[in-house]
Amino acid sequence: MSQTAYQENVLEVEPFGIEPIPEEERHGQIAKAFTIWFASNLNVVTWFTGFLGIEFGLSLKYAVIAIIVGNLLGGSLLALTSAIGPRLGQPLIPASRRAFGRVGVSGLAFLNLLNNIGWLAVDLVLSVMAFQKLVPFLGYHAALLILTVATILIAVYGYNFIHTFAFWMSILMGVLFVAMTVITIHNLPGIVGSSTTAGGFNPWMFVLAIAVAFSFQISYCPIGSDYSRYLPEKTSLARVWLASFLGCVGACVWLEILGALTATLGTQAGPMDFFTRLMGFFAVPALISVVLSIMPNNVMAVYSGGLAALAMGVPLKRWTAALVTGGIAALLIAYGSGQFADTYKNFLLLLSYWIAPWLGVIIGDHFFNRQAPAGSEHGWSGMLAFVIGVAISIPFMSSALYTGPVAKAYLGGADISYFISMLVSGAIYLVAIRGWKQEAGSRKKTLAGTAVQNR
16 A cells, blocks of 8 residues: 555545545545536436437426436435445445445445446447547547547546546536537427427336436446545535435436437437437537547446455455456457447346345445444345345346336336335345344343343
């Protein structure tokens, strides 16, 4: 570990990994909790996510309502995991050892590593597509190499550099997306009037649209505290929550509603061709925006993926783990020119079902089990709740790779598994730890009674 104080230094490689951040190294402003989540969601991926409600057959009005409801629910949970960061001083998964035990943490860290590598690979494909539109003579692998190196370099420097990068990207991307919003509305005359009459209201598709927006937000929850763990321990939880909430919900609601507005044009020509056509004379700045806007997300995937590898027990330094994470993602899409991205994305969506039940346990442990002594572990409680939560939610799942019997027969293909698994796992964990506490209390009384009798 570096003997030089890290503190506010931006051009120094971060010396800390998943261990608790020492009090003397705690620093930062709450406002950065806003810019990190605003910048990470202010991208074209969020824009295209807004298309789905219209594609499900909803009218514009109901698609927008679903976007707002889903983001409010999911964003509140993401903000919660961010707000926990100053209290923990370390990433959330390794800090959940009390609830999941050492083996459970290793397994969850592996899932988190897969998530980060996978989404980095998928997003890199989109970045490369936009980059090649800007520089047509640049080959696929050359474009991939340039973007991967730039992404890894920022992640290697670590926490302070990432926050500084996110701050400036929030400003730059905010200006560019405002311009793109104005141009989009200008290029879609009468879309509000025509779209409100198209589609309709299907209760199950409405629920599915809410679930999409909800799951988009909670996909960040496993890394929520990664970007707030340096804040001083006594930082207001409520203020960190509010800053994080406004950042993630503000960006997502804005761009997803914009996506819903443009969805009636379709993307049959491919996402980048569609985007270029939509932007018209602003196509070049818009494509630059696409490439740059996905960078914060990719940087976070590399950085948090490296932390996940460390939580698994991989014997690497933090910066080396980040380098390996980025390299693996690039290799995944180096062959086939990224054509497997859609299939892999479906796999990742299926994989993401672990996040909701894990989150249910985390909320129960950090907010309803605070009296547990430091260092105490009852990992069986968290793992039992997690496994049952996943198992009970399987019939309610609906994805491109698997649709459960209940979702297929009774829910019209709507997916409510996220809500069920989180509530079930949280409830089971609370019951389990209550029983654990009662058993511990009874044992303590018995020992005390025996001690009195032996006097």
